[in-house]
Amino acid sequence: MGDAQRYTEYTNTLRQLASDAATGLPVALDQLRASIDGEASAQLRRLVPLDYRRKVGAFFTPAPLKERVASLIRSHKTSVYLDPTCGSGDLLLAASSILPTGATLRETLEEWTHRLHGYEINEEFVAAARYRLVIAAMLRHGIAEGTLRPNFDFASYFSNIIVADGLARLSKPSNFDGHILLNPPFGTISADARVPWTVRPTSAAAVFTYHAMTHLSQGGRMTAILPDVLRSGSRYRSWREQMDTLGVKEPLVTYGQFDEHADVDVFLLAMKAAPEHEVESRSDWWASTPTAESAGRVDDRFTVRVGSVVDNRDPLEGPEYPFARAKDLPASGEMSLPGRKRRFAGTVFKPPFVLIRRTSRPTIPGQTRVSGVLVTGKRSISVDNHLIVAMPRDGAVDSCRDLLEVLACRETTEWLDNRIRCRHLTVGAVRDIPWTVHSLDE
Ligand SMILES: C[S@@+](CC[C@H](N)C(=O)[O-])C[C@H]1O[C@@H](n2cnc3c(N)ncnc32)[C@H](O)[C@@H]1O
Structure with a gap:
């Protein structure tokens, strides 16, 4: 058994938890809450070797960053959210936290299934993302307090979260008019021929965000957690210039260290796709200089x-x-x-x-x-x-x-x-x- 397969141990726990809660067996509320918070990350670190996590860039978004993302996306109405590198679903959980619930748990699950899409290369993470979203919906309906005890099969929900190569999907022409949520791998990859700003190996995060913006139709949105070097490093100037031709940025949010386990500074980039001639004013990638003082x-x-x-x-x-x-x-x-x-x-x-x-x-x-x-x-x-x-x-x-x-x-x-x-x-x-x-x- 290798790589991410050991994560199955945790997805089995999640399945059991969701199934117990759905069938009305007693389940501790704290346990349910932990499962949609930092526990998935802690289990990732326990079960999946660091070498592999680094290789695929598996670092799941921690709670404070999820809240920042939720507050950034809250004001924009959208039909569908897509996370092209969804891991065990933390950004989709952030999106679900601002989605309305239906009259019943079943209705909520149907609506969220329709609106939450994700790609991920590791099937164990896909399974975890689905179970965690089911648990999030249950918590929103107060199922842990025993107010709702439907005995139904939840396996058919979240069928739009699938095993797929997110980069290959984003690179295909599309007219996606929803909201792309991204915390991509931060490692280095070869720039493919369709990336116009470099011919050298470059940051995977830069390639993912560029393709994400080209994947959107006008008016579609992207909110991304990115390494700060893309914002401030001189070698990403051409990437920044390219990004500025693809849409309008909201003021950037500089955040600081990703979390206590990943010592890399990140910022949040929120953009709306717009044709170049309509991008009237571009906000800065950093504070403008000189100032009045x-x-x-x-x-x-x-x-x-x-x-x-x-x-x-x-x-x-x-x-x-x-x-x-x-x-x-x-x-x-x-x-x-x-x-x-x-x-x-x-x-x-x-x-x-x-x-x-x-x-x-x-x-x-x-x-x-x-x-x-x-x-x-x-x-x-x-x-x-x-x-x-x-x-x-x-x-x-x-x-x-x-x-x-x-x-x-x-x-x-x-x-x-x-x-x-x-x-x-x-x-x-x-x-x-x-x-x-x-x-x-x-
Ligand atoms: C930084 S993690 C973020 C996961 C999730 N979006 C979050 O915020 O917690 C990146 C994820 O991308 C996955 N990944 C790496 N390359 C990918 C690709 N080409 N297509 C889809 N997923 C990929 C990794 O397995 C990992 O789970």
């Missing part, structure tokens, strides 16, 4: 580059220079020449300049997101590629000190958290940091 951007005053040394790759050839590495740098402040030396034949930098670490974790409350270190001295320095170098266009040490203040101020942390939530700062993000005047006046 800022006077331009860092780029106006500094040349910003990534350090040029790849230490374990570049040969120890050329002149010997002092060598600045991220791990030898003080947390902030000023330094003169680094003690470490290295031979290097590539680009070196002449002080004064500011070094900024490329890895910077977002959203640690109360902490500054980035801090710079001012380097002074007369000799040129080679710089490790884990550091960003900001060289003042006027060559002045005082300009570098001003930059240290801009980096340290609260507004910059807030701005960066909004602009880029993944751990690697980009040169583009540093260039765009607003030059916040009032922080320098205080």
Whole structure:
């Protein structure tokens, strides 16, 4: 037995639970509630090896994110919801939470069957999704309190949730006018020939969302949970431009870490399909700069580059220079020449300049997101590629000190958290940091 097959142990539990509840046997309300909440994820982690979960990108949406999705989709009326990578149905459960119920449980199940569609490559997850939706409908009817005890076969419900390759289905021409809900796999896949923004292997999440938007007819909607790098990473600029030709975005929701088990920052993208000529105004993928309180951007005053040394790759050839590495740098402040030396034949930098670490974790409350270190001295320095170098266009040490203040101020942390939530700062993000005047006046 391998891969997702072990999940059958849990789908059997769900089947028994649904069957007991439907036939009026005593079932603990807490157990029913847990089965439509985080339990499916916990069982996934217990039963299915991490290697396989990573391979297919199986990370089920946790309750707080489900609620965010439900609140985003609530205001849009739609006939049908489709989750093309539905896992064990968490996003369909979010959709069901805003669907009305019928006069009887049977009526509700019929209506929800009609309106909730899903594709998933693992049949064990498909089975779990169906049972969980049945249980959600029972809970909405108060069946656990014993108010309704129909003795019927529920196996025929949710027949639109099926084993299928969601990407293949989305890639086919269609006129789907419902609402696509997506928490796709986040791994890397080859971009197929119909993806116009890249020829290289790329994020599966980018490919799924692009095909989802092309699958919709005008007016159809998509709400997706996506890795933050799609919103903020420079290598997804063409994807963002393509997406902007396919519809109108609602203001983006930056969310933070997916959950305590998946350390990846995500955002929520909600879009309505519309032809390019009708897309009048495009909202930003990040906060716009500069703001009223800022006077331009860092780029106006500094040349910003990534350090040029790849230490374990570049040969120890050329002149010997002092060598600045991220791990030898003080947390902030000023330094003169680094003690470490290295031979290097590539680009070196002449002080004064500011070094900024490329890895910077977002959203640690109360902490500054980035801090710079001012380097002074007369000799040129080679710089490790884990550091960003900001060289003042006027060559002045005082300009570098001003930059240290801009980096340290609260507004910059807030701005960066909004602009880029993944751990690697980009040169583009540093260039765009607003030059916040009032922080320098205080
Ligand atoms: C990130 S999980 C999300 C599941 C569910 N949408 C949720 O929000 O909980 C992605 C799911 O996609 C499934 N999957 C991966 N590739 C797929 C494909 N080509 N077609 C359909 N499902 C796929 C995985 O097995 C996994 O269950």
